[in-house]
Amino acid sequence: MHLVVCAKQIPDPDTPPSAFKIDEATNSVVPAPGISPILSQFDGIAAEAALRIKESGGEDAKVTVISMGAESARAAIKQVLAMGADEGVLLNDDAFEGGDSYTTAKVLASAIRELGDVDAVFCGRQAADWDMGQVGLLLAEELGWASAIIAKDINYADGNVSVQRVLTDGYETVQMALPAVMTVSNEFGEPRYPKLPQIMAAAKKTVTQYSASELGLDAAEVGSAGSRLKIEKLFIPETDSNVEFMTGDTPQELAAALVQRLQADKLI
Amino acid sequence: MPHNILVIGELDERSASTTTLELLAGASEIAAGGNVSVTLLGTGAAQATVACGGANTAYTSDDAQYDDFRGDQWISAIQSAVESESPDVILVAQSIVGREVGPRLSYKLGTAVAMDCVSISDEGGSIKATRPCFGGNAMATYGFSTSPVIATVRAKSFEVIEGGSGPATSTELPAASESRTEIVATEAATSEGLQIQDATVVVTGGRGLGDAEAFGEMESIASAIGLDKAAVGASRAAVDLGWYPPSQQVGLTGKVVTPDLYLAVAVSGASQHMAGCSGSKTIVGINRDEEANIWSFSRYGIIGDYKQIVPALIEELKKASGK
C-alpha cells in the first residue's frame, strides 16, 4: 500500500500580531525576523494518520511526503521523514509561484500520478497560512477519487477506509473505497515527535525533485499564470482597542466595578 | 450591475437555517435587481421555502436521502439548478456542507471558490470577495478570472432581513443519485440547553484555567447571568486538552459567535480564536498578563488571577441579579 502525505511549509501561525507584517506592494507576508517557517500543523497530523495506517496495515505499506514550495520546504519534508515517512518529493519551480488552490491541486495531482501506485492521500484540513481548506478536495476531483474531509479518526481494512468526521454538532463515520483523499483535523490528536536518531536517519532518505516540465505541466497552467483566484489586496485589519481596566484593591472591588459597567451598558 | 445569484441553502429542523437567511439577505443586496435563487435539499425542503424572503426562485427536493449531507449527491442536485439558472455568483455557508460543496462545485464548474468570506461586493461590475487569512492576522480581497464566482460565507457576515415573501416559482430537483461514500454511523455531541451561537452572553474559558474542573466555574458565571441568555465556550487549546467538548469551541476551526457580551477568561486572544468572536458587541477579558492579545479587542478588562477574580465575580453577579 502506498500512502501520500501532502505537506506545506508556512510562516509560523503563532507569530505574535506585533511581528506579523505584510508587503502591500506585492500582497505578500514579510517573513518575521528570527521566526522560522514551520510544517503546517494539520499536515503533521495528516502524516501521523498515514503513519498509523502504515504501522497497522503492514503489507509493504510505504509513505511518501510531497511538498510544493521553495527549496526551504525541504525542512518540512525532512520533518515528516523523521516522523517515519519513507521518501520525499519536492515540487519546486519558479513557475509554481503565486498559484491558487486550483493550481496547487493540479501540481500535486501530477506528482501523485507520476508516483503511479498511490492508494490514499492525506492532507491537512487547511493550510494554516491562507486558511483555505480546499486543496484536498480539489486534488480528489482532479484525480477522480473519493474524499472525506475533517477527519478525527481513520481506519483501514480490505481496501476500504472508514473515516470519522467532525461535524458542527457531533461526528459521523463514512466509509469509502480506495483510492481516496482524506483531510485531517486537530481532533485526530498530536503528531509524534521525532527523536534524534530518527532525525539523523531522515537526513539519509531520498528526496526527489520535480520541475513543472518534468511533470508534463506547462508554465501557463500553473502558478499565478494558471490561477483562477487573484489576490488583489492583502491588508492588516484594524482592531479598535480602547480597553478600560478595572481598578480596585481586592478581587471584590474589581468584580464589582466590572458588574457595574456591564449593568450600565445593559449587557447583563 | 445586476447579478444572478444562487444561494445553496441548508435545513435546520425542517426550516431554512439562519445562515441560509443570512446568505439570502446578502444575495439580495449584491444582486442589485438581478435574480436570486435558492436550493434546499432534504425532508421539508419545499415547505421551508416560505421563509426564504429575498429569493425569486427555489429549487428543492424533499428526498430524505439528502437529509444527511453527502457531497456527491448534493453537488449533482445543485448542478441541475446551476444549469437552469446560470448564476454568475454562488453563495454557500462556511459550514460542513459549504466546506465541501464550495471546492468540489468549483472544480465541476471549472471555476474557483473563495472560502470563509466575510464580505462580497461589486466593484465596477466585478465581484470581489474579502476573507480573513493567516489565522485572522490579515485580510485578503480576491477577484476571479473565471465564472461563476463561488464564495463560502462565514456565519453572521450578513444580517437577516425579517419578513419578505418566499420565492414565486419553485422547481423540483432530482432525487439523490448514488453516493461513493456511505455513512455508517453518526453521533450527536450537541450540548444541552442554549447553543453558543444563539446565546446573548458567551463565557469562554481558555488554557489558563489550568484544568477541566475550572469550567464548572465558567458554568457558574453563566448561571449567575441566567441560563436563558448565557452559554459556555472554550478555546481550542482547552478543547484539545479534553477540558470541554469540541462542540463548544469558538474560533477559526470552531464556531462563530456574535453575542452582546463575550467574556474571555484565561484566553490569550490568539487571532485564530478571535476569528470566532471578534464580531461580539462587547468583549471583556480576565487575564493575568498585562500584554495579552485579548486586550486589543476588549472593551473592559480585569488583570489578575482568575482563581481570585472569578469567585468574586460570581458573587457580584448574583448580587446584581438579586439571586
Ligand SMILES: Cc1cc2nc3c(=O)[nH]c(=O)nc-3n(C[C@H](O)[C@H](O)[C@H](O)COP(=O)(O)OP(=O)(O)OC[C@H]3O[C@@H](n4cnc5c(N)ncnc54)[C@H](O)[C@@H]3O)c2cc1C
Ligand atoms: C489553523 C489554526 C486554527 C486554529 N483554530 C482555533 C480555534 O478555532 N479556536 C481557538 O481558540 N484556537 C484556535 N487555534 C489555536 C490558537 O492559535 C491558540 O493556540 C489558542 O487559541 C490558544 O488558546 P488559549 O488562549 O486558551 O491558550 P493560551 O494561548 O495558552 O493562553 C492562556 C492565557 O491564560 C492566561 N492565564 C494563565 N493562567 C491564568 C490565571 N491563573 N488567571 C488569569 N489568566 C491566566 C495567560 O496569561 C494566557 O493569556 C488555531 C490555530 C491554528 C494554527
Ligand SMILES: Nc1ncnc2c1ncn2[C@@H]1O[C@H](COP(=O)(O)O)[C@@H](O)[C@H]1O
Ligand atoms: N504547497 C503545498 N504542498 C503540499 N501540500 C499542500 C500545499 N498546499 C496545500 N497542501 C495540502 O492541502 C491542504 C489544504 O491546503 P489549503 O487548501 O491551501 O488550505 C494542506 O493542509 C496540505 O496538506
